[in-house]
Amino acid sequence: MAESTVQGQKAVGGVDGGADGKAAPGTAAAKPAGQAKPAGPGLGEVFLQDEPTPQLVSTRRRIVTGSILGVLTVNFLMFLRFFFPRTLFEPKTVFRIGYPADFGFGVDTKFQNQYRIWVVRNAEGLFIIYARCTHLGCTPDWKASENKFKCPCHGSGYDSEGINFEGPAPRPMDRAHVEIDPEGQIVVDTSRLYSWPKGEKSHFGDEGAILKV
Numbered sequence: 357m358a359e360s361t362v363q364g365q366k367a368v369g370g371v372d373g374g375a376d377g378k379a380a381p382g383t384a385a386a387k388p389a390g391q392a393k394p395a396g397p398g399l400g401e402v403f404l405q406d407e408p409t410p411q412l413v414s415t416r417r418r419i420v421t422g423s424i425l426g427v428l429t430v431n432f433l434m435f436l437r438f439f440f441p442r443t444l445f446e447p448k449t450v451f452r453i454g455y456p457a458d459f460g461f462g463v464d465t466k467f468q469n470q471y472r473i474w475v476v477r478n479a480e481g482l483f484i485i486y487a488r489c490t491h492l493g494c495t496p497d498w499k500a501s502e503n504k505f506k507c508p509c510h511g512s513g514y515d516s517e518g519i520n521f522e523g524p525a526p527r528p529m530d531r532a533h534v535e536i537d538p539e540g541q542i543v544v545d546t547s548r549l550y551s552w553p554k555g556e557k558s559h560f561g562d563e564g565a566i567l568k569v
């Protein structure tokens with residue numbers, strides 16, 4: 357019975373590496389791979405350890421401070437966004453186009469793309485047609501060979517003075533305000549339009565609608 361106990365202790369000693377705690381050479385019992393300790397705490401361990409070390413407290417502070425700063429930064433950027441609204445920068449509505457002597461009789465289309473106007477001179481004077489169809493707002497084309505404006509959208513036709521005579525357009529095209537500045541140049545303002553509503557009085561003869569030059 358006593359011998360059996362001694363043999364049992366020897367057997368246990370063989371597994372543990374002996375009474376002095378040293379691992380036997382060639383055995384894996386010295387330090388199992390599954391028990392290897394990592395170099396530092398992982399993110400999950402930061403909040404799971406019971407007694408925080410100074411390093412752990414510092415890490416937690418950095419995370420909380422970073423989160424607060426992130427939220428404040430996003431809110432500040434959203435606040436700044438209100439000072440930069442999404443706007444369309446349209447061409448200016450008041451501009452010079454040259455001197456009256458620069459324009460002969462007929463329709464001049466050279467400012468169509470830049471300012472969406474045509475300059476027209478006839479026996480009465482010089483005026484500016486705003487190049488917008490009065491049906492649904494398309495830009496008509498000047499057909500010099502036919503002496504008329506033709507809208508490509510639904511076929512409205514206007515004579516050389518912008519008066520509608522065919523198609524669905526309900527009235528003539530509008531005219532822009534025009535005047536001479538102190539230097540003698542023509543100044544156009546497309547934010548001030550003169551119209552001739554259907555069945556109503558025409559404003560094409562109003563002061564500012566035509567230059568008697």
Ligand code: FES
Pocket residue numbers: 489490491492493494507508509510511512523524525
């Ligand atoms: S928009 Fe010009 S005819 Fe319709």
